[in-house]
Structure formats: structure tokens, C-alpha cells
Amino acid sequence: MRLVSTDHKVIGLQYLVTSLAFLLLGFVLILLVRWQLAYPGQPIPVIGSFLGQLNAPGGVMMPDFYTALGAMHGTIMVFLAVVPLAVGAFGNYLIPLLIGATDMAFPRLNALSYWLYLLSGLVMLASFFLPGGAANTGWTAYPPLSVIALGHGQTAWLIGMFVLICSSLVASINTIVTIVQLRAPGMTWMRLPFFVWAQLVTAFLLLLAFPPLQGAAVLQLMDRVLDTSFFMPTGLVVSGMPVPVSGGGAPILWQHLFWFLAHPEVYVLILPAFGIVAEVIASSTRKPLWGYRGMVYASLFMAFMSFLVWAHHMFLTGMGPTMSAFFQVTTMIISIPSVVILSSLLLSLYGGSIRFTVPAMFALAFLPMFGIGGLTGLPLGLAATDIPLHDTYYVIGHFHYVVAPGTLFAIFAGIYYWFPRVTGRQMNVALGRIHFWGSLIGMNGVFLPMFIQGLAGVNRRLYDGGRSYAFGDGIGASYSGQWWSVVLLGVAQLFFIVNFVWSVKRGARTGPNPWEATTLEWTETPNDTGHRVPPSAADRRPDTGVSSGGLGMWLLIASEVMLFGALFSAYALLRVSATSWPSGRDVLSIHDGIMNTSFLCFTVLLWAYARSSPRARRLMGVSSLAAAWFVIRTLLEYRTAVSQGLLPSSNTFLAMYFALTGVHLVHVFAGLIASLWAWRGVARVSEATTAGRLRAISLYWIFVAVVWLIMFVLLYLS
């Protein structure tokens, strides 16, 4: 197996191994945190002396290191472990097999998404070794704390997150195009395994929910590096000293953009889990899923609604009763499709001849565990009950029930279930059962007390676990119980690791279909990693009417619409809440703006004309020159502004000007590179391929021009 490969199976396995390593690392981080909570002020046994004098002098954990461990645990688990496992590993390996395709639609982009993911993880891990240590402002990175945090950890976190989102966008486009375009003949929509539906819906969520966080990461990076004030309010005082920024920003803006991603992210975590559990249950009960269509429609509805609930995380910001009422209603509505899916899975067991194999045990345990996680979320969706519970351990308990014994159990079920498909061998059953029971008891031992602690008012992220507060009386015993539960959980995972590694080479050999499943992946020979040639991106599929390349470009544009939508949303918040907002006409040169607009429109027109012209190559060249001139002119405009003292840090209007035009400039530059690539390839590829590229790139240019026109009105004319 080659390290750099474009085969979907190899990439799926790369995702699996890397994300399992991150999962283990995230677990080790929280192991240290739980020691601190159980025995505050006592040296960490065995590894305490290796953590460094700054982090843990004498083996005793320092508060900054404690918060860094918590922040990085959340980040690693959510973004680098569970989602890549559920989507990157299972999705990449199984989707083409389940739909009868030869590979993913864009194999090279598939490889790119994995390497970008690895890079982002390494950047975040490297932050532990930077001056000031890793990011320590929570996985939510709330400003102003995250902006004023010392060291480079938070900056590395933002850069890592930016790269990770790029990886995620590439992967989600690939997944959607693969499922829409590469289904085998006869694989109609309602014949798709539910796993594939779950992956398709998840890919849409990733595609549309991640770009706003990418925009927010750019703004926070500017706040940290360029001293802008997107999230910094006027008159902020820290430790008795006024913070030297221009102000005018709003910390609530970060919450607004962050939760737009982070709530759909919950469904990104749970939907693939539903898909895995559905396949395992169907196979283990030896009967079809009950209510398949209902489950499909419920997952689609859930995805739609997940974009309309994000502000229920912001009830305490004082955003006003109208907004609160709206988001409470949508939050209650979104619980319905979750119940539909869970009920269907439960009813699928009825009348089945259940085989209690290890994957079936994990899948069956998933149902009540996710049920607890879902039901305990309802009080958090209503403002009145959310207020006393907000930021307490109750929230942590709720979320972990959804993700740990929820999604992780589904992932373990999937690993045990598809292991024979990958290796031709079975994992050891006895070790698997020890792993299951240890995990079930350990996880409940850790997370169940959190509900009680939260209801008692214990806040999260407290270095001493809240012992210094009145509610902290007698809380130490529960922390000790949780510590021993974590130890049990860790020991159970050792059985899994040993079983996994041992079974790859020495597990019992199995037949081609050990579970007697009816899905397509079992019809192929195990260990088949031979790479087959995928269909061309220019081929048009008759029953969809689009080419893979064309669909990919539409999806890219959809994600970029969300990115700029988020930036315009930031503009709206800052402008409406500002006490004074300068007129663009007084600050910027309208002449420059008009000239830039002309060049961009010229680029678009030439590109559009090139599609039907016999002199396409020449027109593409001239069009690229116009785009290059746009880039140069914008850079000159920046130089003029800076020489006049109009810096991004001067006020929020200028910060917004530099942010919006900067992000747009990157898009123009990317378009320029793509144009030159297409221009260079005209003589080398077929006419159909050239026509496809022309169509796709001209769509992109139209989008870039439309965004510029909106920006021109907002920044120069108003």
C-alpha cells in the first residue's frame, strides 16, 4: 500500500489510522484533566515530570495548562478525531463500494483533503511546543479572551482550523458528486443504503456550515495579528488596563458565526453514526430497516432545520426575546426527525432474529445512549431552563452522551463490522466484548454524574472543579468516581488497540461475507486495493443532466456563497450596532472602485464569450490578463490606503474593507490560477474537457463578479 495514493480505500484507511491516533491523544489529554479534577494540586503520576516545568512544575498541573488541555481535547475530539473517522474513514472507504462506483469522483482532490487534514492536525499539535503553549480559550474560542490570549497557540489553532475547513470542503464536494454522479445503473435514490444517505446529508452540512466559521477564523486571525476590532468592544478593560484597540466590535459576532457551524456540527457527528448503526442493525437482525423512507426524509429535514437553530446557544447573550422565541421553536422542531430515526432503528429490532455480535452490541447500546443525550438536550433548547444550566457540567454531560457513547459507539460498531471487509479477518470476539462492557460502564461512570453536578450548579472549566465555591461541598467524591471510570475506560481501549493490531495479521480468516449482509460492499474481494480508473469529470450523466466537474463547481460556489454570506452578516451586525459608521465615499476612492469593477466585468464577459468562440484560447489569455490587473490594482489600493494611515486597525469600517476585499482578492487570485491552468490545457486535452472547464470557470467568474458588485455597493457607495 503506497503512502501517497488516490485510491479511495487507501485514503479511507489513512483517515482511519490518523483519526484513531488523534482519538487516543484526545483521550490522554482528558485523562490528565480528570486527574486534576479528582486530585487537585497533587502531582500527576508517571508522566507528570515529563510535562515540563512551565506546564506542570513538580508534576502538578498549572491552571493555564489545564485550560489548554480542555480546549485541545474538545478541538481534537470533535474536529480531528470523530468527524474524520465517521466521514473521512467510513465515507471514503465505503461510499464507492456501496453505490457500485469504481472510486470517488475526484481521486486527486480526495488525496488532497486527507493531506490537508493531516497538516491541520499537525499545526494544532505543534502549538503545544510554541511559546505560551497550545490554545487555552476553550474549543469554542470565544473572544475577547481568545483575541487577547498570550502566546501563539490560539493563532496556530485558527490557522489549523482554516486548513481543516479547506480539507472538509474539498471532501464534502467529492462525496456529494460521487453519490449523485457515480451511482451504478439501477441504484436509484430510494435503493441507496441508509449509510449513503447519511453521508450525503452530512456532506451537505459540512459544505454549507463550515464556511462561516472559516470567515470567522479569518476575522479573529485579523484581530490577533493586525489589531483589528471585529470582536473587541469599545472600552474593554483587562486587569485594570484598557486594551489598546480601536473598539467598535462585538464579541457576540463570534458566537453568531461559530454556532452557525457548531450546531450543524452536532448532526455531522450523529448522522454518519445513524448510518453505521442502521447498516449493522439491518445485518444483525436479518431483516430490512423499518421505515427506510421515513428515515431518509427525516435526515433531510433534520439537515434543513439544523441551519435554523444555531442561536439557541446564545440565549444568555441578551439577543432579545423575539430571536429567542424563534430559535426555541425551531429547536423543538428539530428534535422530531431525531426521534423518527431513533424510533425507526428501535422498531427495526422488532421481529428480528438478532445476533448479538460485537458490532451489534455496540449498535444496540448506541440507541439508549443517544436517547439520553438527545432527551437531556431538550431543556437546553428552551431559554428559561437553559439559563441556570448554561455553562454547567449538565451541558458537558448532554453533549458527551450524544458524541461519546453515541457516535463513538457507532464508530466502534462500524470498525468491528467492516474489519473483515478490509482485512479478510475478524477481530477477536472475547476481547471485543471486554472492550464493549468496559466502554459502556466507563463512559456512563464518567458522564452520568455530570448531570447531577450540573444541576447542582457546578460550572465547567474550573481548575479545582468548583471546590472553592459553596456548591463544591462534597463534590470531590464524584470526581474521584469519575477518575476511576476514566481509568476503566482507558483500560477497555487498550483491549481494543491490542485486538485491532493483533487481528490485522493474526485474526481468524473469514469468508467474503461473514455477516451475510445484503449490501454491495460484501460482493467484492477483500484486500482489493487495486486502483481503477474513475469516469472523466467532463462526462455528463444522462439522468442528472450535469457533468461531475460542473456539479463540483456549483457546490464550490454554494459553499463560497455561505462564506461571503457570513462576512456580509458580520458587516450587518457591526454596521447596525455601530454608533458611527463612516461613509465609504469619504474614505475610499470611488474611481479605483469603478476601475476595478470594470476590469472584473471585462474578465467575466471575455470568459463567457470564450465559451462559444473559435478563438477561445486567445480570449482566455486576455481575460486572465484583466484578472491579473485587478489583483495588481487592489494591491496598489491597499498600499495607498496604508500610506495615508488608513489601517485595518483604525476602525471597524476599514477592518471590514480589508477583510472583505482581501477574501475576495484571494478568490480572484484562485480564479486567475484556474484560468491559466485551463488556458494552458487547451491544446492538450479534448474539446469536451476544454468546454467543461470553460463552463465551470466562467460560472466561477460570474460568482466572483456578483460578490464584488455587492461589496462595491456596501463599501464604496454607502
Place this chain on the structure above:
Amino acid sequence: MTRFRLICVFMATVLLWRATDATLLACPICFRMDEGPVSDGVRAAVIVLMTVTVAVLGCFGAFVVRLARTENRERGTANGERRTGNAERGTEPA
């Protein structure tokens, strides 16, 4: 439900809505004392982002409808061709 009942339900809903006290709808933290520029800003930001999202999801919805129609048309064409082929081979069922 008769038209009279519908009108009654509608009127009752409107009356209930109008009669609801502001405190009842108020945010439990601020009891509507927070209305200010930042609240307005958040409202504007939420509306912008939600409009963009619904527009994009609407486009996807339109694409899905188009996919379904194209697939049905293609299937219809394929079935037609199969029938023609069967008829030519003399295997078309009576």
C-alpha cells in the same frame, strides 16, 4: 373544519397574540430591557445569514426536483426503448 370555525380559530389566535403581555414574551434575563444597537445588529446579522442559507438551500431543493424529473424522464425513455426492442424481437407481452 367549517369556514366559521376556521375564522373563529384565526380570530382567537390573533386576539391571544395581541393580548399577550410583553413580559410574557420577554427574555428571562433582561425582561426586554436590552433593546439597543447590539440587539438590532444581531437581529440584522441573523436575518442576513438566514436569508442566504435559505436561498442556498432553496437552490439545492430546486436541483433535487430537477434531478428527480430528469431521472423519471430518463427512466421513461429507457422503458420506452426497452418496450420497442421487445416488440421488435417479438417478446412484448400482450
